[in-house]
Amino acid sequence: MEGAPFKRNWSYLPELVLHWISEKVKSIADFIRYRTVCSAWRSASLPMPRHLPPQLPWLMIGHKLNADQDDDGKRLFYDLWKDKMHMLDLPEIVDKGCSGTHRGWILFVAREGREVFLLNPLTRARIPLPPFTFPVRHLGEEWHAPLHHTPHRFSPHLHFRGIKMIFSSDLTNPDCLITVFLHGQVFCYRVGDLCWTMVKNPLKNDVADATFYNGKFYLLYHEGSEEDMVIIDSDNPNEKIPSRFGFKLGNIRYLLEGKSGVYLVAVKYLMEEGLEDKYELYQFQEQSLKLKHITDTSNTTIFNTNNFRFLAICSNDWDCLGGGSMYIVMFIPVYEGNDVVGHRYSIWSKKLEDGELEQRRDLDEAPLQLIGPDETVMWFQPSLV
Numbered sequence: 001m002e003g004a005p006f007k008r009n010w011s012y013l014p015e016l017v018l019h020w021i022s023e024k025v026k027s028i029a030d031f032i033r034y035r036t037v038c039s040a041w042r043s044a045s046l047p048m049p050r051h052l053p054p055q056l057p058w059l060m061i062g063h064k065l066n067a068d069q070d071d072d073g074k075r076l077f078y079d080l081w082k083d084k085m086h087m088l089d090l091p092e093i094v095d096k097g098c099s100g101t102h103r104g105w106i107l108f109v110a111r112e113g114r115e116v117f118l119l120n121p122l123t124r125a126r127i128p129l130p131p132f133t134f135p136v137r138h139l140g141e142e143w144h145a146p147l148h149h150t151p152h153r154f155s156p157h158l159h160f161r162g163i164k165m166i167f168s169s170d171l172t173n174p175d176c177l178i179t180v181f182l183h184g185q186v187f188c189y190r191v192g193d194l195c196w197t198m199v200k201n202p203l204k205n206d207v208a209d210a211t212f213y214n215g216k217f218y219l220l221y222h223e224g225s226e227e228d229m230v231i232i233d234s235d236n237p238n239e240k241i242p243s244r245f246g247f248k249l250g251n252i253r254y255l256l257e258g259k260s261g262v263y264l265v266a267v268k269y270l271m272e273e274g275l276e277d278k279y280e281l282y283q284f285q286e287q288s289l290k291l292k293h294i295t296d297t298s299n300t301t302i303f304n305t306n307n308f309r310f311l312a313i314c315s316n317d318w319d320c321l322g323g324g325s326m327y328i329v330m331f332i333p334v335y336e337g338n339d340v341v342g343h344r345y346s347i348w349s350k351k352l353e354d355g356e357l358e359q360r361r362d363l364d365e366a367p368l369q370l371i372g373p374d375e376t377v378m379w380f381q382p383s384l385v
Contacts, residue, residue, distance in 0.1 A: 018044035104383025
């Protein structure tokens with residue numbers, strides 16, 4: 001009919017054009033929406049795309065409002081890039097504790113460690129891991145030895161929260177080594193292993209933090225210990241390289257793993273009136289076994305929700321980030337008159353140089369929390385791989 005408006009059917013775009021459009025999408029949330037438009041758009045895009053850049057972290061928040069409410073498996077994720085809250089329904093995690101995150105994966109542990117698994121909340125892919133109720137081996141022990149000969153077991157009283165987790169590569173790699181730091185001890189697991197393997201602490205001192213990078217375990221010790229750090233080769237665990245930094249770092253120290261090596265964050269408590277904590281960033285030098293102080297942190301943003309969940313990203317890739325800062329989560333009371341009626345989560349940034357605080361975002365979309373702060377609130381870097 002003459003003059004009738006022309007209606008374009010977007011599902012009939014050529015597949016090459018659809019594929020070209022999909023590769024222009026950079027936000028993982030937008031990419032997921034793109035794939036839900038119709039079957040043609042979905043088939044023209046890869047389910048595990050490699051073109052997406054590293055994403056800004058999402059903050060995962062529990063949906064439980066009070067102690068009497070049953071866990072319904074729903075979790076809130078605050079998308080920092082889109083400044084939007086996402087609600088994901090994850091029935092497989094009901095009554096499971098969220099213990100740690102790395103890349104696009106979250107570690108969930110059932111009560112007393114009887115069930116342990118990794119879950120990608122976006123793809124719903126799940127990878128079972130040995131329960132923490134199993135006995136463990138020691139690094140370097142023969143794998144054909146019977147399990148019951150192994151004397152070490154996880155303590156049944158361990159609190160499986162705040163676990164630091166590192167992957168040696170993508171989980172699609174069958175040789176990927178999963179390392180966890182739990183209550184001062186380091187354990188690792190490779191797909192196909194029967195149980196967790198314990199990396200034995202070579203010193204009597206307690207381990208303050210640990211990480212894994214380029215085939216080696218890095219064990220960091222508290223101030224005043226016999227050594228500052230010990231490096232253990234995963235292929236030759238008898239080879240232990242001690243390192244003393246030669247100067248005091250601060251009250252607290254943590255390790256970060258980056259693209260170009262291992263980094264250390266040192267926190268110094270400044271007692272002078274009016275001064276906040278000071279954060280210093282160092283890179284570990286493999287050749288000299290010393291630390292190099294990084295004075296220019298303008299390209300670095302660190303995300304932290306507690307002492308064992310650090311994530312660092314390149315600030316230059318994101319206009320919305322302020323470099324040289326650490327993003328933290330605060331639990332803010334909400335008042336009606338003089339009475340506290342609940343709490344809300346709030347995101348703040350803290351300057352590494354002088355500890356100056358700046359409020360970034362009140363998470364008003366999250367329900368008012370009627371109980372204490374959720375121990376499982378943590379940053380999670382979304383990925384489809």
